[in-house]
Amino acid sequence: METHFANLEGARTTLAKERVLEDLRQLARDAESLxxxxxxxxxxxxxxxxxxLAxxxxxxxxxxxxxxxxxxTRAKEAARKADTVxxxxxxxxxxxxxxIGLLIGALIARK
Known part of the structure; x- marks a missing residue:
């Protein structure tokens, strides 16, 4: 069985970018208040x-x-690739x- 985890690094990058995006939104709200x-x-x-500032x-x-x-765009492309795989x-x-479900269930049951 072949696994396809080539896009894990891309997912981490996307999460970091989303955090930066939220920080930019907060900065914009703060700047408007100022x-x-x-x-x-x-x-x-x-x-x-x-x-x-404006x-x-x-x-x-x-x-x-x-x-x-x-x-x-990248999220849609990743979803398309996942669907294809x-x-x-x-x-x-x-x-x-x-x-994965079995592993998560075992981890939850241990606690």
């Missing part, structure tokens, strides 16, 4: 800082959107799923 909080400050330095926020949003699009090797897939 912009709203400093909206009443009319000094020249505050205005320049708000403009720079520009950086737009760049971060664009990067986030590109990043998200790439993650979605399962269809080509149905009995091996069932045996592997059974084995």
């Amino acid at each position: 912009l709203q909080a400093t909206a009443s400050d009319v000094s020249e330095k505050a205005r320049e800082a708000r403009e720079r 520009a950086a926020l737009e760049r971060a949003r664009a990067t986030c959107a590109e990043f998200e699009e790439g993650v979605v 399962i269809r080509q090797h149905p009995y091996e897939s069932i045996a592997l799923a059974f084995g």
Whole structure:
């Protein structure tokens, strides 16, 4: 029986990218809050800082959107590959799923 784990590293990379993406989203929310909080400050330095922050926020949003699009595309491709492997090797897939379930059941029963 041949196993197909070539994409495990890609899955780890995807998870790391998703964490970065969520961090970028949080940064954008924080930046928006900061912009709203400093909206009443009319000094020249505050205005320049708000403009720079707004520009950086737009760049971060664009990067986030590109990043998200790439993650979605790779996830769909990984799902397509998994589907192909399962269809080509149905009995091996069932045996592997059974084995993993048995292992998880044994680990849970030990506790």
